[in-house]
Each structure stands twice: as C-alpha cells, then as structure tokens.
Amino acid sequence: MKIGELAKQTGCDVETIRFYEKSGLLDEPVRTASGYRAYQAVHLERLQFIRHCRSLQIGLQDIRTLLDLQARPSAGCDHVNALLDQHIAAVQSRMAALRTLETQLIALRRKCNAPHSVEECGILQNLADRVP
Ligand SMILES: [Zn+2]
Numbered sequence: 001m002k003i004g005e006l007a008k009q010t011g012c013d014v015e016t017i018r019f020y021e022k023s024g025l026l027d028e029p030v031r032t033a034s035g036y037r038a039y040q041a042v043h044l045e046r047l048q049f050i051r052h053c054r055s056l057q058i059g060l061q062d063i064r065t066l067l068d069l070q071a072r073p074s075a076g077c078d079h080v081n082a083l084l085d086q087h088i089a090a091v092q093s094r095m096a097a098l099r100t101l102e103t104q105l106i107a108l109r110r111k112c113n114a115p116h117s118v119e120e121c122g123i124l125q126n127l128a129d130r131v132p
Contacts, residue, residue, distance in 0.1 A: 006039045010047045017047065023060060025050055025067065058087060 007014045020026040026046055029037040049070075053063045062083055069079055111122030118124060 001039050001044075002036055003039065006043060006047065009044060010051055012047055012051055020047070020050060025060065025063060056087075057091075062087065 029039045032038045111126045
C-alpha cells in the first residue's frame with residue numbers, strides 16, 4: 001500500500017510516518033518499479049504498535065526498547081514489566097505535581113470572592129508578590 005493508505009488505516013499523519021522512519025522505529029519500505037514506496041502488513045502492524053504506545057504516552061526511546069524486546073520473542077519479559085513500572089511511576093509523579101498545582105490554583109482563586117475592581121483584586125495582588 002502507499003503511504004496515504006497506511007496513514008488512513010492507522011490514523012497517523014504522513015509526516016509522522018516519515019518521522020518514525022527517520023527515527024528508525026519504522027523500516028523504510030521497498031520501492032516498486034514505478035518508484036513509489038510500497039508498505040506491507042509488517043509496516044501496518046509496527047505502526048499500530050507505535051501508535052498504541054504513543055496513546056499511552058510512552059516515549060520514543062522506550063518504544064525503541066519495547067521493539068527491541070519484541071524482536072526477541074523467547075526472552076523473558078521482565079524488562080517489559082520494568083519499563084511499564086517506570087512509566088507508571090513517572091505518571092504518578094506527574095499526577096502528584098498536578099495535584100500540588102491544583103491546590104495552589106484553588107488557594108489563589110480564593111483570594112477573590114466577589115466581583116470588584118481590578119486594582120482591588122486579591123488574585124492580581126497575590127500574583128504581584130514574589131513566588132513563594
Ligand atoms: Zn478579584
């Protein structure tokens with residue numbers, strides 16, 4: 001299939017497919033006699049795998065690692081689990097940071113409880129202070 005068809009089937013932009021090729025995540029397809037790049041089922045499967053990883057916000061380097069692991073079907077999967085555990089820990093750490101941010105923003109929002117002039121607004125007054 002041509003790149004446009006691959007893009008359509010995977011919901012991936014053509015530019016993104018090219019980027020994955022340049023990054024070495026996706027093999028370059030062979031060219032047909034007429035010169036266009038002919039993608040095979042193996043490209044579709046690989047791209048779906050990458051897309052699925054990206055939907056889980058797994059980074060390119062980790063995807064590369066997972067693909068390397070996938071290429072050794074009989075090896076133990078402990079590296080796969082370890083990679084996922086790391087990713088989960090990173091997500092949890094980001095969630096904790098976001099909760100702190102939410103608390104700070106709610107506290108700031110409480111600095112103003114009634115509509116009044118901008119010059120009297122507690123939120124703007126607070127933002128003028130140094131970062132605590
Ligand atoms: Zn206000």
